[in-house]
Amino acid sequence: MLEVGSGGYNAELLAHVVGPAGRVVTVDVDPYVVHRTQRLCAEAGSGQVTAVLGDGGLGAPGHVPAQGFDGVVITHNAADVAPAWREQLREGARLVVPLEMGGYTRSLTLVRRGDVLHCEHWTYCGFVRDRGAAARTAPVLPLADGEVTVRWEDGEPGDTAGLEEALRGPRRELTTGLVVRGTFNFETLQVYAATTLPGFCRLTAREGSALVAQQDAAAMLSDGSLAYLTYRKVKDSTDPADRLTEFFIHAYGPAAEEVAERFAECVRVWDREVRESGYPPMTVHPAATIDDQLPPGDVLDKPSARLVFQWPGRTPGGALSLSAAEGQRA
Template sequence: MTDLETADPQVLRTAMTDQLVREGTILSTRVEAAFRTVAREAFAPEADLRRAYAAHDAVSTKVNEHGISISSVSAPDVQARMLEQAGIESGMRVCEVGSGGYNAALMAELVGPDGSVVTIDIDPDVTGRARTLLDAAGYDHVQVVLADAENGLTDAGTVDRTIVTVGAWDIPPAWTDQLAEGGRLVVPLRMRGLTRSVAFDRDGDRLVSRSAEVCGFVTMQGEGKHQERLLLVRGKEIGLRFDDGWPADPDALNGVFDTDRVETWTGVTVAPAEPIKGMQMWLASALDDFCLMSVDPDLDTGLVAPQNKRANITLLDGNSLAYLAIRRTEAGAEFGVHGYGPNAKAVADSLVRELQTWDRDYRQAEPVIYAYPASTPEADLPAGRVITKRHRRIVISWPHEGQANKSTTIEKEK
């Protein structure tokens, strides 16, 4: 019997932690010790032991009327990565937005007896569950608060670290007003439909990223909720998802998939298991009329062959579009582009050029992500893609070599 087949929680906890260390997700001895100490099964009673300790699996704890998860115990690898990003030290005051119990317990281990942890959630079912499980596991000193985190914590004082464990479209002032100068906010921030766990350091009234990791979370509720818009372009089979903006004439895309497909292959290749998060962020920041394509798995006729059928990078041009495709090669895979509509070749060529630019100039690069107050004038922002939200102007700024030194602005959805 292997470690992962046993029903002994201590053995499973050790095996899970060993896996996260091997995979390079856990990097520090402090985070490793916290994972070896906290009993994850105590915070995931909805799952059997093996599922509770699956390194890459979240455990859903509440669903809405449509069966969609609205609260969960995040996957261990995601929690470990965010804790490493946060760099929590002994004696710190830390805050968690989005309560599950397990992550707060890990944070309590990291701050030790001289630190403090407060976890906040808008849902009384979630906070009640977290309070009960934390008490039962011996973490009764963790403060659990029922409130909308959009407005911050009353009389909480300053905190050294805030970790947000729900998907956020914006960064409300309350999250930084209570953050100490030089403090750190780790937040799964949605930018043009792509979510990255961004570790921001506070620098006056702006935030500057230290790292950004691919992640996925249930979305924010309350005042901070932001719903993406969906344009169905072939019955309910194919939809185009817009996080910001909307086509000037959405009806122009009617029948776009009834036209002949144009295929172009880029010569841009990727090795098996090679990370490509930088490519997605480059395309999202370089392309103006950008959206994500989704294909309903229950209605999929095989008409389109996107690289990712859940959320695929797509470029629009009036009555035409092009999307990212992929094909297998002996060395791994090659990226290509499929175009549809009267201007299929032109829009496909535009997407191809940006893919090749990423491959040539930015393949080994990552952007710096800034968050400024929404009132910041364009002239005071660094070069890059500017996304104006309700509270913040997010700037995705790449190294300047090979990049035009100007800002491109996306205004917030009205």
């Protein structure tokens, strides 16, 4: 097993899982962490853990078994799927990685089949971010004297011309028609919007902001206009099961009405087609894979990988990659 991100405790648990004949290689970029891991594993006494100093994005060169690792576990948030993780993984074996998609982290269980990784399980999660060479700082743009900040967790920043003026104008409010009862799980909506909406971004706002009702919100930019997803209580109750919440789109700018409607339709399609079906089939392909060699679906491009999502209700082959869609609109 390969563990990327050390500490010692988890490596010893993995050693217990692989059994007496197994071996665990754990890699970390921090010399202090590696030294501590070596000391703690020596105290634990399994003798099956090798702690290596290095950038986990490169895997563990020099420690890879002849057929590849039988499993790879990443213990930090990853903005990308490093080629080494796939290349050092045995055919048919599993990579578990907390992957950021639009800034939303899900732990994915990916199975290697040739050069393609096939997702077989999703889990909501969050960890510390990568500190290696592949670490990414999301581009941000403060607006309205810092009251609102736009950030792009994937891809390049969108066209923000006119947004300052837009935020000084009126706000368009549009209901999505989605009213939910009690405690409501919309984790798939976050990833659905991040991977199907061209111009997707995230907003953060100061507490008490008069411009943005959420301190962190899914958003989209288009035609000098900004729209974001929010909600409001339409019925309160001492019993959480009796509370009702309605999802709204707030939008600013000359195309506010159109952009709000596009975001609202995204929510409606998700409610109709995705909400009860869970996460979609998803595959991870090398970055050099051309469009014609990808399966139908919505494409999210990373520096080292192309992710293809086969969401229900989407037209096969009709969805552009986020980067391609942005380029066509430009």
